[in-house]
Amino acid sequence: MKILVIISGEYGNRHVKNIKANGPDTWEIQTWQTPPVFPPFIDDPEDFLPDEMPASDLLLSFAEHKGAAELLPDIAKRTGASAVLVAVDDETWLPRGLDNQLHGWLKAMDVACVTPKPLCSLTETEYGVTRFEMASYDNPLIAEFARYFGKPKLDLEIDPETSTITSATVKRDAVCGCAHFVAEGLVGLTANEAEEKAGLLHHHYPCLASMVKLPHFDHDTLMHVSGQLLKNNVGDQVKPYKTVRQFKPGKYSE
Numbered sequence: 001m002k003i004l005v006i007i008s009g010e011y012g013n014r015h016v017k018n019i020k021a022n023g024p025d026t027w028e029i030q031t032w033q034t035p036p037v038f039p040p041f042i043d044d045p046e047d048f049l050p051d052e053m054p055a056s057d058l059l060l061s062f063a064e065h066k067g068a069a070e071l072l073p074d075i076a077k078r079t080g081a082s083a084v085l086v087a088v089d090d091e092t093w094l095p096r097g098l099d100n101q102l103h104g105w106l107k108a109m110d111v112a113c114v115t116p117k118p119l120c121s122l123t124e125t126e127y128g129v130t131r132f133e134m135a136s137y138d139n140p141l142i143a144e145f146a147r148y149f150g151k152p153k154l155d156l157e158i159d160p161e162t163s164t165i166t167s168a169t170v171k172r173d174a175v176c177g178c179a180h181f182v183a184e185g186l187v188g189l190t191a192n193e194a195e196e197k198a199g200l201l202h203h204h205y206p207c208l209a210s211m212v213k214l215p216h217f218d219h220d221t222l223m224h225v226s227g228q229l230l231k232n233n234v235g236d237q238v239k240p241y242k243t244v245r246q247f248k249p250g251k252y253s254e
Contacts, residue, residue, distance in 0.1 A: 001141060002058070004032060004075075005032070006061045006062065008062075008068060011064055014176055014177070019175065057081060058084075058142065065093060070098070072086070073102075085145065087116065088115050118229075120150060122150030123146055132218075149174070150172060153179075154230075154233055155168070165186050165191070176205070186198060203227060
């Protein structure tokens, strides 16, 4: 699979580094750095695109400006890409109105498009749109990417006698590499400690998703939603091994 990654800063650079380190050897990955500045509205995409761009199957947009999103239809035409993934870890990169427009533009070109919000809500069949809403998709290229990167999936081995995590294997990493970082930090912890610790490790990585509260995310932040996805994965696995303490009410001494 030929992948062109569109980046504009450290957010995208970190993602590319992790994809190259942990993705399949059969993926051919190239990057394109966007211009540092975009005007409020782009009249002619030709002013911002290079004369030649590499042939690609899948476009990954990790750019941190809505101007880059406006260029995606033209980039798809130039590269021959048939699928586009746009990371929405900050709504200013792809405002909701532009999100709808982009889907319409690419659909008219017969190009598949997913805009996971946050990026680590992506699975092989769906992605996050709001706090409680998922959108489904059916595209083999995006699904192939989501086999390896998207919604974190850890496989924990737990000693039933001590309720201690003995190993943590990453089945699907977050695109940024956070799941590997969290997995390393969970080994040796008890089931009672693991879920809370997973959330702390996620924040300390650090997660670069936005901390702006969004009304359609129940006034939550994308960073918190991202962390909750990982905590839920850990929490479901350690739940049977947790120790529940019960306290009996006593009497005051006279």
